[in-house]
Amino acid sequence: MDVPTLTFTRMVPAAIPPMRADKAALGYMPTSAYQYCEAMRVASAHGWYLFPPADIQLRFNGADVFHAVDGEWEPLSFAYLPGFIELWDEHCPPGFQGLVPPFLRALPARGAVQVWSGWLMSTAPGWNALVRPIANVTRSHLFHCYEGVVETDLFCPCPLFINLQLIASDVTITLAHNDPLFHLQPVQRLSYSEQAHQCALKEGLLPATDKSQMMSESEWNSFRQTIRSDLPDETHRLGDYGATVRKRAKREED
Numbered sequence: 001m002d003v004p005t006l007t008f009t010r011m012v013p014a015a016i017p018p019m020r021a022d023k024a025a026l027g028y029m030p031t032s033a034y035q036y037c038e039a040m041r042v043a044s045a046h047g048w049y050l051f052p053p054a055d056i057q058l059r060f061n062g063a064d065v066f067h068a069v070d071g072e073w074e075p076l077s078f079a080y081l082p083g084f085i086e087l088w089d090e091h092c093p094p095g096f097q098g099l100v101p102p103f104l105r106a107l108p109a110r111g112a113v114q115v116w117s118g119w120l121m122s123t124a125p126g127w128n129a130l131v132r133p134i135a136n137v138t139r140s141h142l143f144h145c146y147e148g149v150v151e152t153d154l155f156c157p158c159p160l161f162i163n164l165q166l167i168a169s170d171v172t173i174t175l176a177h178n179d180p181l182f183h184l185q186p187v188q189r190l191s192y193s194e195q196a197h198q199c200a201l202k203e204g205l206l207p208a209t210d211k212s213q214m215m216s217e218s219e220w221n222s223f224r225q226t227i228r229s230d231l232p233d234e235t236h237r238l239g240d241y242g243a244t245v246r247k248r249a250k251r252e253e254d
Helices: 031-036 038-045 084-091 217-224 240-253
Strands: 006-010 048-050 056-060 065-069 072-075 104-106 112-123 127-132 143-145 148-150 158-166 173-175 182-188
Touching: 031 038, 112 127, 127 158
Parallel strands: none
Antiparallel strands: 006 112, 048 182, 056 065, 056 173, 065 072, 104 112, 112 158, 127 148, 127 182, 143 158
Protein backbone atom coordinates (compact mmCIF):
# COMPACT_ATOMS: atom_id res chain seq x y z
CA MET A 1 0.00 0.00 0.00
CA ASP A 2 1.27 3.46 -0.89
CA VAL A 3 2.21 5.67 2.06
CA PRO A 4 0.24 8.96 1.99
CA THR A 5 2.35 12.05 1.44
CA LEU A 6 0.48 13.94 4.18
CA THR A 7 -1.45 12.85 7.24
CA PHE A 8 -3.87 15.23 8.95
CA THR A 9 -4.99 14.53 12.52
CA ARG A 10 -7.99 16.40 13.91
CA MET A 11 -7.61 17.58 17.51
CA VAL A 12 -10.46 20.10 17.68
CA PRO A 13 -13.71 18.21 16.97
CA ALA A 14 -15.33 21.24 15.29
CA ALA A 15 -12.35 21.93 13.02
CA ILE A 16 -13.26 21.88 9.32
CA PRO A 17 -11.19 19.30 7.39
CA PRO A 18 -8.51 20.62 5.05
CA MET A 19 -10.05 21.30 1.66
CA ARG A 20 -8.27 20.55 -1.60
CA ALA A 21 -7.29 23.82 -3.19
CA ASP A 22 -9.35 25.13 -6.07
CA LYS A 23 -8.21 25.68 -9.67
CA ALA A 24 -10.40 28.79 -9.76
CA ALA A 25 -8.79 30.18 -6.57
CA LEU A 26 -12.11 30.24 -4.70
CA GLY A 27 -13.67 32.03 -7.66
CA TYR A 28 -11.27 34.98 -7.48
CA MET A 29 -9.40 34.05 -10.65
CA PRO A 30 -10.40 36.05 -13.73
CA THR A 31 -12.44 33.99 -16.18
CA SER A 32 -9.89 34.44 -18.97
CA ALA A 33 -7.09 33.19 -16.70
CA TYR A 34 -9.14 30.18 -15.62
CA GLN A 35 -9.86 29.34 -19.24
CA TYR A 36 -6.40 29.84 -20.71
CA CYS A 37 -3.71 30.12 -17.99
CA GLU A 38 -2.86 26.58 -16.93
CA ALA A 39 0.09 27.89 -14.90
CA MET A 40 -2.26 29.87 -12.61
CA ARG A 41 -4.73 26.97 -12.40
CA VAL A 42 -2.04 24.51 -11.32
CA ALA A 43 -0.57 26.91 -8.76
CA SER A 44 -4.02 27.61 -7.33
CA ALA A 45 -4.95 23.93 -7.06
CA HIS A 46 -1.67 22.78 -5.50
CA GLY A 47 -2.31 21.80 -1.89
CA TRP A 48 -5.07 22.36 0.66
CA TYR A 49 -6.96 25.24 2.23
CA LEU A 50 -7.01 25.42 6.03
CA PHE A 51 -9.64 27.10 8.20
CA PRO A 52 -9.65 28.68 11.67
CA PRO A 53 -11.18 26.30 14.24
CA ALA A 54 -13.68 28.97 15.35
CA ASP A 55 -14.77 32.50 14.51
CA ILE A 56 -12.07 34.95 15.59
CA GLN A 57 -12.19 38.70 16.13
CA LEU A 58 -8.97 40.65 16.58
CA ARG A 59 -8.04 44.29 17.03
CA PHE A 60 -4.65 45.97 16.82
CA ASN A 61 -3.98 49.44 18.17
CA GLY A 62 -0.51 49.74 16.65
CA ALA A 63 1.17 48.29 19.72
CA ASP A 64 -1.05 45.63 21.34
CA VAL A 65 -3.37 42.92 20.04
CA PHE A 66 -6.81 42.26 21.52
CA HIS A 67 -9.30 39.46 20.91
CA ALA A 68 -13.02 39.32 21.53
CA VAL A 69 -14.25 37.13 24.41
CA ASP A 70 -18.03 37.07 24.94
CA GLY A 71 -18.33 40.47 23.29
CA GLU A 72 -15.55 42.06 25.35
CA TRP A 73 -12.05 42.97 24.16
CA GLU A 74 -9.19 41.39 26.11
CA PRO A 75 -5.42 41.71 25.58
CA LEU A 76 -4.10 38.65 23.73
CA SER A 77 -1.30 36.53 25.09
CA PHE A 78 -2.70 32.99 24.80
CA ALA A 79 -6.27 32.00 24.05
CA TYR A 80 -7.89 28.57 24.25
CA LEU A 81 -11.09 27.36 22.67
CA PRO A 82 -13.99 27.26 25.15
CA GLY A 83 -14.19 23.83 26.80
CA PHE A 84 -11.17 22.50 24.93
CA ILE A 85 -8.87 22.31 27.96
CA GLU A 86 -11.37 20.05 29.72
CA LEU A 87 -11.88 17.94 26.57
CA TRP A 88 -8.12 17.59 26.15
CA ASP A 89 -7.47 16.56 29.74
CA GLU A 90 -10.30 14.02 29.61
CA HIS A 91 -9.19 12.24 26.44
CA CYS A 92 -5.40 12.74 26.14
CA PRO A 93 -2.97 9.99 27.23
CA PRO A 94 -1.54 10.03 30.75
CA GLY A 95 1.16 12.62 31.17
CA PHE A 96 -0.29 15.02 28.59
CA GLN A 97 -2.79 16.77 30.86
CA GLY A 98 -2.32 20.52 30.66
CA LEU A 99 -0.25 20.42 27.46
CA VAL A 100 -3.02 22.07 25.46
CA PRO A 101 -2.01 24.00 22.33
CA PRO A 102 -3.53 27.50 22.33
CA PHE A 103 -5.56 28.33 19.26
CA LEU A 104 -4.42 31.97 19.41
CA ARG A 105 -1.04 33.27 20.49
CA ALA A 106 0.43 36.76 20.42
CA LEU A 107 3.94 36.60 18.96
CA PRO A 108 6.85 38.83 20.05
CA ALA A 109 6.76 40.89 16.85
CA ARG A 110 4.35 43.81 17.10
CA GLY A 111 0.95 42.92 15.67
CA ALA A 112 1.88 39.29 14.92
CA VAL A 113 -0.55 36.53 15.84
CA GLN A 114 -0.36 32.75 15.49
CA VAL A 115 -3.58 30.89 14.64
CA TRP A 116 -3.78 27.12 15.12
CA SER A 117 -6.11 25.31 12.72
CA GLY A 118 -7.02 22.62 15.26
CA TRP A 119 -5.15 20.00 13.20
CA LEU A 120 -1.83 18.20 13.47
CA MET A 121 0.05 17.08 10.40
CA SER A 122 2.94 14.88 9.39
CA THR A 123 4.51 14.09 6.04
CA ALA A 124 6.29 11.17 4.44
CA PRO A 125 10.10 11.16 4.57
CA GLY A 126 11.55 13.82 2.29
CA TRP A 127 8.29 15.79 2.15
CA ASN A 128 7.61 18.98 4.12
CA ALA A 129 4.87 21.59 4.45
CA LEU A 130 4.86 25.07 2.95
CA VAL A 131 2.28 27.24 4.74
CA ARG A 132 1.48 30.47 2.92
CA PRO A 133 -1.25 32.90 1.88
CA ILE A 134 -3.86 31.45 -0.43
CA ALA A 135 -2.42 31.36 -3.95
CA ASN A 136 -3.78 33.94 -6.41
CA VAL A 137 -6.21 35.40 -3.87
CA THR A 138 -5.96 38.81 -2.19
CA ARG A 139 -8.19 38.24 0.81
CA SER A 140 -7.68 41.34 2.94
CA HIS A 141 -5.68 44.52 3.33
CA LEU A 142 -6.19 44.28 7.10
CA PHE A 143 -3.64 41.47 7.61
CA HIS A 144 -1.36 39.16 5.70
CA CYS A 145 -0.08 35.63 6.22
CA TYR A 146 3.59 34.90 6.64
CA GLU A 147 5.08 32.01 4.67
CA GLY A 148 7.12 29.23 6.19
CA VAL A 149 8.43 25.77 5.38
CA VAL A 150 7.99 23.34 8.29
CA GLU A 151 9.95 20.09 8.24
CA THR A 152 6.98 17.95 9.15
CA ASP A 153 8.74 14.70 8.31
CA LEU A 154 11.07 15.35 11.26
CA PHE A 155 8.90 17.37 13.65
CA CYS A 156 5.70 15.38 13.49
CA PRO A 157 2.88 15.30 14.10
CA CYS A 158 3.15 19.07 14.21
CA PRO A 159 0.40 21.60 15.04
CA LEU A 160 -0.72 23.09 11.73
CA PHE A 161 -0.76 26.84 12.20
CA ILE A 162 -0.26 30.13 10.37
CA ASN A 163 1.40 33.34 11.56
CA LEU A 164 -0.44 36.55 10.72
CA GLN A 165 0.74 40.13 10.65
CA LEU A 166 -2.07 42.52 11.54
CA ILE A 167 -1.78 45.68 9.46
CA ALA A 168 -4.86 47.81 10.05
CA SER A 169 -5.24 49.46 13.44
CA ASP A 170 -8.36 50.29 15.42
CA VAL A 171 -10.65 48.16 13.25
CA THR A 172 -12.17 44.76 13.95
CA ILE A 173 -10.50 41.98 11.95
CA THR A 174 -12.82 38.99 11.61
CA LEU A 175 -11.64 35.49 10.68
CA ALA A 176 -14.63 33.26 10.00
CA HIS A 177 -14.34 29.56 10.80
CA ASN A 178 -15.87 28.57 7.43
CA ASP A 179 -13.65 30.85 5.34
CA PRO A 180 -10.25 29.43 4.25
CA LEU A 181 -7.46 31.31 6.02
CA PHE A 182 -4.25 29.90 4.56
CA HIS A 183 -2.79 27.50 2.02
CA LEU A 184 -0.71 24.40 2.70
CA GLN A 185 1.40 22.97 -0.11
CA PRO A 186 3.54 19.82 0.12
CA VAL A 187 7.11 20.34 -1.04
CA GLN A 188 10.03 17.96 -1.29
CA ARG A 189 13.00 18.93 0.86
CA LEU A 190 15.25 18.55 -2.16
CA SER A 191 13.35 21.37 -3.91
CA TYR A 192 14.70 24.01 -1.50
CA SER A 193 18.10 22.46 -0.74
CA GLU A 194 21.37 23.99 -1.90
CA GLN A 195 21.46 21.38 -4.64
CA ALA A 196 18.22 22.76 -6.03
CA HIS A 197 19.74 26.25 -6.14
CA GLN A 198 22.67 25.35 -8.35
CA CYS A 199 22.23 27.22 -11.61
CA ALA A 200 23.90 27.92 -14.93
CA LEU A 201 24.27 31.33 -16.59
CA LYS A 202 23.77 31.80 -20.32
CA GLU A 203 23.76 34.77 -22.65
CA GLY A 204 21.02 35.08 -25.22
CA LEU A 205 22.19 38.09 -27.23
CA LEU A 206 25.52 39.39 -25.98
CA PRO A 207 28.75 37.35 -26.18
CA ALA A 208 29.30 34.80 -23.44
CA THR A 209 31.53 35.65 -20.50
CA ASP A 210 34.00 33.46 -18.65
CA LYS A 211 31.15 32.32 -16.38
CA SER A 212 28.44 31.82 -18.99
CA GLN A 213 27.63 30.19 -22.32
CA MET A 214 25.65 31.27 -25.35
CA MET A 215 22.18 29.92 -26.09
CA SER A 216 22.37 27.09 -28.58
CA GLU A 217 20.41 26.87 -31.82
CA SER A 218 18.16 24.18 -30.35
CA GLU A 219 17.43 26.42 -27.35
CA TRP A 220 16.47 29.26 -29.69
CA ASN A 221 14.16 26.89 -31.56
CA SER A 222 12.61 25.72 -28.29
CA PHE A 223 12.16 29.33 -27.20
CA ARG A 224 10.26 30.01 -30.42
CA GLN A 225 7.75 27.33 -29.40
CA THR A 226 6.97 29.14 -26.14
CA ILE A 227 5.98 32.53 -27.57
CA ARG A 228 3.24 33.86 -29.80
CA SER A 229 3.62 36.56 -32.43
CA ASP A 230 1.63 38.35 -35.11
CA LEU A 231 3.58 36.72 -37.94
CA PRO A 232 1.44 35.14 -40.69
CA ASP A 233 2.95 31.69 -40.13
CA GLU A 234 2.26 31.71 -36.38
CA THR A 235 1.38 28.19 -35.17
CA HIS A 236 1.35 28.77 -31.41
CA ARG A 237 -2.33 29.15 -30.49
CA LEU A 238 -3.95 30.41 -27.30
CA GLY A 239 -4.36 27.47 -24.94
CA ASP A 240 -1.52 25.36 -26.41
CA TYR A 241 0.46 25.51 -23.16
CA GLY A 242 -2.41 24.12 -21.08
CA ALA A 243 -3.21 21.40 -23.62
CA THR A 244 0.42 20.27 -23.71
CA VAL A 245 0.73 20.22 -19.91
CA ARG A 246 -2.49 18.21 -19.52
CA LYS A 247 -1.40 15.72 -22.17
CA ARG A 248 1.88 15.14 -20.33
CA ALA A 249 0.04 14.66 -17.04
CA LYS A 250 -2.26 12.10 -18.64
CA ARG A 251 0.70 10.19 -20.12
CA GLU A 252 2.37 10.09 -16.70
CA GLU A 253 -0.84 8.81 -15.06
CA ASP A 254 -1.13 6.05 -17.68
